[in-house]
Amino acid sequence: MGGMIEASNLTKRYGGHTAVDRVSFTARPYRVTGFLGPNGAGKSTTMRMLVGLARPDDGEARILGASFVDVPNPGRYVGVLLDASATHKGRTGRETLRLAAMTMGLGDGSVDRALDRVGLSKKEAARRTGGYSLGMRQRLGIAQALLADPAVLILDEPANGLDPSGIRWMRELVRGFADEGGTVLLSSHQLSEVDAVADDIVIMGSGRVQAQGSREELTRSGSLEDAYFAATGDSAREERAA
Numbered sequence: 057m058g059g060m061i062e063a064s065n066l067t068k069r070y071g072g073h074t075a076v077d078r079v080s081f082t083a084r085p086y087r088v089t090g091f092l093g094p095n096g097a098g099k100s101t102t103m104r105m106l107v108g109l110a111r112p113d114d115g116e117a118r119i120l121g122a123s124f125v126d127v128p129n130p131g132r133y134v135g136v137l138l139d140a141s142a143t144h145k146g147r148t149g150r151e152t153l154r155l156a157a158m159t160m161g162l163g164d165g166s167v168d169r170a171l172d173r174v175g176l177s178k179k180e181a182a183r184r185t186g187g188y189s190l191g192m193r194q195r196l197g198i199a200q201a202l203l204a205d206p207a208v209l210i211l212d213e214p215a216n217g218l219d220p221s222g223i224r225w226m227r228e229l230v231r232g233f234a235d236e237g238g239t240v241l242l243s244s245h246q247l248s249e250v251d252a253v254a255d256d257i258v259i260m261g262s263g264r265v266q267a268q269g270s271r272e273e274l275t276r277s278g279s280l281e282d283a284y285f286a287a288t289g290d291s292a293r294e295e296r297a298a
């Protein structure tokens with residue numbers, strides 16, 4: 057099978073501003089693809105287009121060979137964590153997952169398995185999410201993404217708010233998911249995290265792909281930080297000036 061996630065010439069304009077400009081890349085099974093770039097580079101907008109939450113002005117996003125909107129019950133194939141804070145604050149963690157499971161036609165067993173996989177205890181799951189720490193919300197968001205045992209994970213800043221043990225847990229989860237044949241697209245501002253877990257890397261700047269390749273290719277002549285600043289140096293300055 058070809059790439060599990062394919063962005064081809066994806067373009068999104070807001071007013072006169074081109075937030076995402078002809079972005080093309082492929083994220084493949086058995087691999088973690090790291091998605092890097094400074095604030096405002098267009099990563100979240102690209103991810104939103106990939107999962108059908110924003111409509112591209114041009115280009116196409118394909119997941120598992122089909123447009124996300126054409127995949128029936130897409131949550132069964134694609135687990136998504138875009139904003140871990142977007143849960144209903146009055147619901148408990150378990151209620152949040154049960155609702156999501158119902159929407160996808162999954163039984164309660166999936167909820168217990170997902171809670172177990174992310175290390176949220178029964179007691180924690182019984183608390184309202186409004187009282188969760190950011191780290192707990194991230195775990196709940198990952199649990200929701202994993203509910204249906206999807207083939208693809210799309211995670212926007214999943215390590216955000218996690219403490220060092222949480223970061224290690226996240227890294228191992230993502231690595232294990234890819235090693236079993238899954239496809240992971242993961243955005244992060246933490247270069248060390250991406251360096252530790254990504255097989256392939258896409259570096260965005262000013263709405264465009266500034267560099268992409270395997271981690272080995274991008275770090276052949278220096279560190280990932282060197283590659284990042286070589287790719288985004290000018291665009292990061294442009295964004296600050298804009």
Ligand SMILES: Nc1ncnc2c1ncn2[C@@H]1O[C@H](COP(=O)(O)OP(=O)(O)OP(=O)(O)O)[C@@H](O)[C@H]1O
Binds near residue numbers: 075098102
């Ligand atoms: N709904 C919107 N309306 C108008 N402009 C938007 C909208 N969403 C994003 N933008 C603009 O698009 C550009 C890209 O934003 P985006 O959030 O995709 O970047 P990002 O790389 O995810 O940044 P960050 O690392 O800060 O999350 C920014 O200039 C942003 O202000």
